[in-house]
Amino acid sequence: MNTATPGKTFSDYLKSTSEKHSLLEDAQGVASGAMLASLGVLLLSSAGLLTGGTAGVAFLLHYATGYSFGVIYFVINLPFYYLAWTRLGAAFTLKTFATVAATSGLSIALPRLIPIGQIDPLAGALFGGLLVGTAMLALFRHRASLGGFGVLALYLQEKLGWKAGLVQLGFDFCVLFFSFFIATPFIIVCSIIGALVLNLVLAINHRRDRYVAM
Incomplete structure (x- = not known):
């Protein structure tokens, strides 16, 4: 007797329910998150600011070496895909990539x-932090992230119940510590404000018991 499960049709991937996003909805979420994040990065870099996470590391290296932020950011995130693949699944990893x-x-391209x-x-800290935080919120709700420390923060929230925003905040302050070697005190203070805005958006708005779609 044939017990094989029939394969899904293309229309099946376009269906969404209250518990699961469709492929089209996920694509929209990923695109929106990337657009918001890159615009936030543009505001932060135009103000000469830093931020936390792997984006913060990329900013540090960008300011120190002059190499493109986009290239550095892409390369830095490569090691984190192994954790994403083994702990959070193939779909999460592919969407994050x-x-x-x-x-x-x-x-x-945006500059x-x-x-x-x-x-x-x-102003760059407030609006840039808000944009990147909103981008991460949209991505988390579609089971994706901006990579790097965000992958680890989301994993710790799912496994240990720690708030992703607060975990991310801890990582961010570690990165911002190194900014004392390349930035003025005023820029550092503004960068910290931007990181606070970003992570408060996540800490206040991202709750799995309130938003259950995957």
Whole structure:
């Protein structure tokens, strides 16, 4: 007797329920997250600011070496895909890889597409942090992330119940510590404010018991 499960049709991947996003919805979530994140990065870099996570490491190396933020950010995230694949699954890993690749590419292209002069560091921190935090929130709700420490933060939330925003905040302060070697005190203070805004968006809004779609 044949007990094989019939394969899914293309229309099956476009169906969504209250518990599961469709493929089209996930694609929209990944695209939106990458666009918001890259715009936030543009505001932060235009203000000469730093941030936390692997993006913060990429900013540090970008300011220190002059190499493209997008290229550095893409390369730094490569080691974290093993953790994502083994602990959070293939779908999460593929969506995160697509997000990081898109964010890296947009971060390279946006300064030419949306030229912005130097902006006030405090304004850049508030609006840049809000944009990146909102991007991460959208990605988390579609089972994706901006890679790096975000992967580890989301894993610890799912396995240990620790709030992803607070875990991310701890990592961010570790990265920002090294900014004392390359930035002025005012820029560092504004960068910390931006990191706080980013992580408060996650800590306040990201709860698995409140938003259950996968």
